[in-house]
Amino acid sequence: MTPVEVHQGSSPVILGLPHTGTYVPEAIKARLNEQGQLLTDTDWHVHRLYDGLIDSVTTVRATFHRYVIDANRDPSGDSLYPGQNTTGLVPLTDFDNRPIWREGDEPTAEDTAQRLEAFHAPYHAALEAEIARVRALHGVAILYDCHSIRSNCPFLFEGPLPDFNIGTNHGKTCAPEIEKVTAGICAAADGYSSVLNGRFLGGWTTRHYGRPERGEHAIQMELAQATHLKSEAVPFDYDEDKAARLRPHLKAILARLAEVAPTLKGE
Template sequence: MNVCEIARGDGPVILAFPHVGTGLPPGVAARLNDEGLLLRDTDWHIDRLYADLIPGLTTITATQSRYVIDLNRDPAGNSLYPGQTTTGLIPETTFDDVPIWRAGHGPQPADIAHWLDQVHRPYHAALAAEIARVRARHGVAVLYDCHSIRSRIPWLFPGVLPDLNIGTDGGTTCAPELETAVAEIARDSGHSWVLNGRFRGGWTTRHYGRPQDGVHAIQMELAQISHLAAEEPPFATDPDKAAHLRLTLTKIVSALAEIAPGLARR
């Protein structure tokens, strides 16, 4: 099974897209209900949103739906946000707490073990290999983990999510210069934003972000209202919104690429 598509660049920045996949193996598709088959919680179109922002980017793009297994969850099954509502390795509901599996056909422990082996571990092995390749070339690697989510999900958070949600796990997953640069660009962008708010970085950001070892990680969770025509089927992109947002995203990834060489010389 092809779990991801990789485009190798010669720069220090890696963009990861763990939740854009819509692939459903037959054994999973046959067990999902009509709600599940909508794939509502996909990070719709963000791989295209980030496409070709600057030269030299490496991209790793998941092919399988997060309903098969969530690539941004701890493989040990530990919660990302203890005490807060969230979904697990294989979600049983949407982010609105609506069941996605046909009655009596939900995920079992054997499913978790199987998809960890077939999808989760191969994806992260590929990502780790790209991080190692980029770090060997540049002395540093910057992993920018790309996500999106609907702006109103009462089951997960109150109110309306800001457009730009920057996560560095309280500043632990990247150098301060990187965090400051992204925050300043967000502040001046005209978009609403927050640093380490409801989404402070998922398992990928926390697992790989080791500034002391030359690997810096940042998660960006985009509110889908910032680039979609509507946060409901068919989840179409709004070209004008997307074009405006791409200006900000270009500034962000450009800043990461410009700062990275200085981090390698420390």
Template sequence: MDGVFAVSRGSSPVILSFPHTSVEVPPEIWERLNDNGRLLADTDWHLHRLYEGLLPDATTVRAGFHRYVVDANRDPAGVSLYPGQNTTTLVPMTDFDGNAIWKDCQAPDEAEIMARRDAFHRPYHEALAAEIERVRAIHGIAVLYDCHSIRSLIPFLFEGRLPDFNIGTDGGVTCDPALEAVVVSAAEQAEGYTHVLNGRFRGGWTTRHYGHPQENVHAIQMELAQVNYLASETVPFDYDPAGAERLRAPLKTLLERVERTALELKRQED
């Protein structure tokens, strides 16, 4: 994938965003990553493939840079999403296991972090904001569904095994209760899977920044446990077609319900 972002425009009120699926790292940055960093282990591996075609009319916005370049789901001001808990920063210094990703003395300084923010983070979010406005202009409502995945076992970030569906609405702040309810209901009805609402992952900066239900912009983050669609959560992080196909069925149901509910909310308002 080339470029800072890629947009595929659709006619649905739903926008799917993918901030962490790219493995693209500019050569001058790649040279400064250590062997651990070059594993790119914290990628949302194959997530765009998992969601492909599930809601055909949805708009998609996908970042074209790896999160080690700059994390598109972190506050551009550098404020922690989860004060007092282990997490990674706007430009990560460690991986999700707390291990260094940069060669000695080659981690970016504050000036470089701000330059990366301006070169990558800002254009991605300008594109995402433009699509939200376009969709809202068409339907009078927009739903940003922020797509994420993560390894199911990461002691540095959370205890035990992560639930399969991790729904984040920042405590119900970022979307209408009806949208939160249909997402939770779909997860509850997904046989063989576990779920949690506003658990360890309550929604990142993207969800919190754009989710303003009073302005008819709703945002929901979905963090999926990778164990359900990867053959292995370690190198080489291969896609598991059979596991993915099982997971795609409840995800499709979930997204279709989100779309219908969004349109119904607008009809009720009118």
């Protein structure tokens, strides 16, 4: 299986999908313990949730699971949130701080180096190429990085998470118009809660590719999985009714970003 799937479109908006993949090579899967093999920390069904919301959008999707290597972590291994609980480039635990590898089979530095080359690097090479291609078409590119997480993860954050969690690293990764449009639609969404730059500021992808001065903008959307799953536990089934209520708001965001894009040339 190829580590990345790319669908090219002509919109100025690009959807990044680093955590929806569930592929784990057999040799790596055999080293995961029973908890790890559940792949609990997948962004379940997020690619399905966004499918068809915006015409001719480019998508860049990692097919491999984040337990193989996390496509949204700094390849250097530096923490995105120093001093806070988080998971690393090759996670040793899940989001509840439970070990995911069989004792004695934890990934080594050599494993990490191999996985960087085989999985992480190809994903980001594809993403960078699409950002460059879209920017060449429009003079601007907007990367909207798609994520989800369970509403309650005490190891990572206190209390329930808002439904919409927008990350721009405190406005550094995109033009103010992008942040304003996204936050405004989320705040106005009836029955949903939202926060801007709360627990999630945007992962390595958003921070690395968000270069507004070059016309390359990035914003992360972390959705609470209660917004679109029947249950935030195995088997993590998609809820058609919940998704039908949520998708119009996501569609509105993407449509407005595409409309705003031409005004951002020369930023």
